[in-house]
Amino acid sequence: MKPTLLTGNGAAARGVRLAGIDYLPAFPITPQTEIIETLAQWIQAGEMDCRMVTMDSEHSMITAAGTAAATGVRVFTATSSQGLLYGMEMIYTVAGWRAPFVLVNVSRALSSPITLEPDHNDVLAARDSGFLQIHCSTCQEVLDAVLLAYRLGEDERVRLPVIVNLDGYYLSFTREPVLIPSRKEAARFLAPYDPGETHFRAGDPVSQGVAVLGGSQYSYFRYETHLASIQALSVFNEICREYEKITGRVYEAVEGYRTTDAEIVFFMLGSFATKAKDAVDHLRKTGLKVGLVRPRLFRPFPAQAIIRHLADKKGVAVVDQNLSQGKGGILHAELSSILYNEERRPCVLVSFIGGLGGRDISVEEFFEMARVTVQAAESGKTPAPRLLYTHEELARMRGLQSIAGNRSPGH
Amino acid sequence: MKKTIFKTIKDLPRHHPLGAGTPACGGCGALEDIKLFCDILGEKTIFVNAAGCMTLLSVYPFTPFRGSWIYTAMASAPAGAQGVRDALDVLIQKKRLRPEDDLQVVVLTGDGSAYGMGLSATSGAMDRNLDFIYLCYDNEGYGNTGHQYSAATPHGAQTATSPEAGGYWGYKKDLFSIWAAHRPSYVATVSGSDPLDMARKIKKAKDLKGPRMFIALAPCPTGWHYDPKETVAIGKLAVKTGIWPLKEYIDGKVTHSKKPLSKEKRPGVEEYLEKQGRFAHLFKPRRNDELLAEIQARVDDYWDNIP
Numbered sequence: 001m002k003p004t005l006l007t008g009n010g011a012a013a014r015g016v017r018l019a020g021i022d023y024l025p026a027f028p029i030t031p032q033t034e035i036i037e038t039l040a041q042w043i044q045a046g047e048m049d050c051r052m053v054t055m056d057s058e059h060s061m062i063t064a065a066g067t068a069a070a071t072g073v074r075v076f077t078a079t080s081s082q083g084l085l086y087g088m089e090m091i092y093t094v095a096g097w098r099a100p101f102v103l104v105n106v107s108r109a110l111s112s113p114i115t116l117e118p119d120h121n122d123v124l125a126a127r128d129s130g131f132l133q134i135h136c137s138t139c140q141e142v143l144d145a146v147l148l149a150y151r152l153g154e155d156e157r158v159r160l161p162v163i164v165n166l167d168g169y170y171l172s173f174t175r176e177p178v179l180i181p182s183r184k185e186a187a188r189f190l191a192p193y194d195p196g197e198t199h200f201r202a203g204d205p206v207s208q209g210v211a212v213l214g215g216s217q218y219s220y221f222r223y224e225t226h227l228a229s230i231q232a233l234s235v236f237n238e239i240c241r242e243y244e245k246i247t248g249r250v251y252e253a254v255e256g257y258r259t260t261d262a263e264i265v266f267f268m269l270g271s272f273a274t275k276a277k278d279a280v281d282h283l284r285k286t287g288l289k290v291g292l293v294r295p296r297l298f299r300p301f302p303a304q305a306i307i308r309h310l311a312d313k314k315g316v317a318v319v320d321q322n323l324s325q326g327k328g329g330i331l332h333a334e335l336s337s338i339l340y341n342e343e344r345r346p347c348v349l350v351s352f353i354g355g356l357g358g359r360d361i362s363v364e365e366f367f368e369m370a371r372v373t374v375q376a377a378e379s380g381k382t383p384a385p386r387l388l389y390t391h392e393e394l395a396r397m398r399g400l401q402s403i404a405g406n407r408s409p410g411h
Numbered sequence: 412m413k414k415t416i417f418k419t420i421k422d423l424p425r426h427h428p429l430g431a432g433t434p435a436c437g438g439c440g441a442l443e444d445i446k447l448f449c450d451i452l453g454e455k456t457i458f459v460n461a462a463g464c465m466t467l468l469s470v471y472p473f474t475p476f477r478g479s480w481i482y483t484a485m486a487s488a489p490a491g492a493q494g495v496r497d498a499l500d501v502l503i504q505k506k507r508l509r510p511e512d513d514l515q516v517v518v519l520t521g522d523g524s525a526y527g528m529g530l531s532a533t534s535g536a537m538d539r540n541l542d543f544i545y546l547c548y549d550n551e552g553y554g555n556t557g558h559q560y561s562a563a564t565p566h567g568a569q570t571a572t573s574p575e576a577g578g579y580w581g582y583k584k585d586l587f588s589i590w591a592a593h594r595p596s597y598v599a600t601v602s603g604s605d606p607l608d609m610a611r612k613i614k615k616a617k618d619l620k621g622p623r624m625f626i627a628l629a630p631c632p633t634g635w636h637y638d639p640k641e642t643v644a645i646g647k648l649a650v651k652t653g654i655w656p657l658k659e660y661i662d663g664k665v666t667h668s669k670k671p672l673s674k675e676k677r678p679g680v681e682e683y684l685e686k687q688g689r690f691a692h693l694f695k696p697r698r699n700d701e702l703l704a705e706i707q708a709r710v711d712d713y714w715d716n717i718p
């Protein structure tokens with residue numbers, strides 16, 4: 001099979017087309033818009049039998065996605081950044097309806113300051129919502145993840161909506177060779193949607209999203225959604241094996257790269273992990289035993305697989321492309337919480353923040369992170385979390401500040 | 412115009428699909444409105460609800476509705492209606508749902524959502540010519556949280572957040588005109604105390620397609636501070652004094668379905684206001700003649716300008 005050059009957005013659209021969706025509520029936002037434009041063209045050309053409607057906001061869009069899914073059709077929608085946050089009330093709400101659909105989030109950093117390029121604070125704001133999350137590092141993965149997401153969310157053991165995340169610009173607008181499954185292959189993997197008991201129709205009345213009064217009932221439903229999310233772990237592994245049989249592409253909840261004999265491991269999400277792989281290859285040539293661990297599945301959190309990958313490692317450099325203001329890296333906190341009780345846990349976890357708002361992480365910075373982590377492992381002393389920023393950057397920033405005039409507080 | 416079958420009260424449906432024993436307050440005007448909607452629309456309905464008093468009609472595991480229900484959020488019930496309507500259309504078109512199993516989609520919100528937070532989603536639904544019915548039960552304040560003023564609160568009404576002597580400083584937003592400016596299929600104001608007028612309008616809307624929008628006066632004993640037994644009387648006075656015009660918009664024209672008597676003959680607004688605790692400050696400890704005159708003048712001015 002010959003690969004096709006596709007952007008991450010194009011790959012997402014291809015996956016959606018292969019999934020045979022019925023309904024697309026949409027709202028434009030950079031850098032996601034290309035996905036809905038591409039789908040609109042295919043619908044217009046009669047190549048997709050799908051109804052599309054542009055809504056008045058992401059809040060409305062996610063509401064419509066949820067109610068349509070609850071009515072019994074296969075739904076797709078997409079957003080980014082401010083859009084995801086504007087719709088956040090509904091992200092939490094529709095997850096509780098247990099009506100599956102897929103939302104592609106093209107990561108973009110959050111205001112303020114308002115900006116365009118990516119980091120993961122947008123998608124991580126949806127972390128606790130009940131949506132499952134699959135994070136992609138290549139355009140191929142984006143296409144495949146869309147198909148996997150429908151199978152996963154629609155599985156009767158799960159019944160939850162799924163976010164597929166790809167990084168704005170670095171993936172959304174970057175062309176990579178992508179193998180596109182045939183219609184037949186996609187159909188073998190993903191059957192037409194079976195809504196089961198999830199529907200609205202005359203003669204069979206259903207009340208959805210009703211209020212509960214009292215913590216006991218509330219807890220019951222919240223626990224139930226949580227347990228369904230946890231069940232998605234084994235379902236994900238199961239469907240990935242099936243997908244492999246059809247396409248030959250191997251996916252696991254957690255990707256390990258050169259980890260088996262590694263002593264030092266980078267731990268991170270998304271497309272910047274491909275930069276880390278490059279750094280790993282360079283560092284290996286210098287004799288340093290380095291690897292990379294990258295969760296594909298972020299919700300449910302594949303704790304056991306991560307624990308296995310990191311067992312007996314000397315040090316982990318956790319690279320967070322996000323910042324929980326006043327705390328630090330979100331991945332670092334997630335990782336610490338699952339390792340604390342493990343006997344074979346790594347000696348040190350070192351926290352790095354980088355890649356905010358699309359700021360690159362250079363190969364030299366990966367070298368430096370590896371060096372700091374080795375040192376921490378040897379000394380047993382974990383350094384304070386480091387906010388990546390170079391002297392050159394600071395000098396440029398000072399230049400800009402001298403133009404703008406500096407009135408920032410606490411300067 | 413189509414002849415309706417409702418000539419007298421006796422012609423109204425005898426079958427009342429909305430169940431009794433809801434958690435609504437005694438004398439709730441909104442419940443009176445919803446009951447008649449259920450009577451006329453029947454059971455093939457789905458109510459798409461926004462946060463408000465009526466959200467508590469369906470509390471797990473009970474519901475008074477014979478049809479379906481989905482609670483969305485305060486701002487996006489019309490968007491929820493869009494998703495349901497589109498999905499039903501897709502299912503019918505793809506032959507996964509029999510046309511006879513189709514549902515009438517009804518948005519149910521209070522004035523807090525309709526006049527404020529939900530207005531963008533409502534405007535969008537009308538832009539898209541969504542085929543749905545929208546029922547706003549207007550109790551003129553954020554009722555469910557203890558009746559704070561909303562954009563629907565009338566000038567001079569005391570609420571939990573306008574407790575001062577003159578009451579609410581603002582003026583009730585003209586939602587009817589805002590909705591009508593979108594040129595939807597139908598807009599009407601109704602009152603549960605005028606069930607014949609209301610039944611005719613619901614029937615008319617039922618037979619139309621596109622956005623069909625209702626603002627229903629919903630007297631509120633707990634928010635307006637009156638004895639629950641007065642709900643119907645207060646609703647009637649709202650129409651008789653001319654404070655609550657009963658009107659409809661259709662085909663680009665606004666018509667009044669029931670006009671109050673002439674200025675000289677109709678009861679003054681005082682008769683309506685003095686029955687309600689929220690306006691008690693207009694009469695006690697001293698009459699506020701100035702404000703009373705202003706409220707009366709606004710009502711008179713409205714009717715003076717109706718052709």
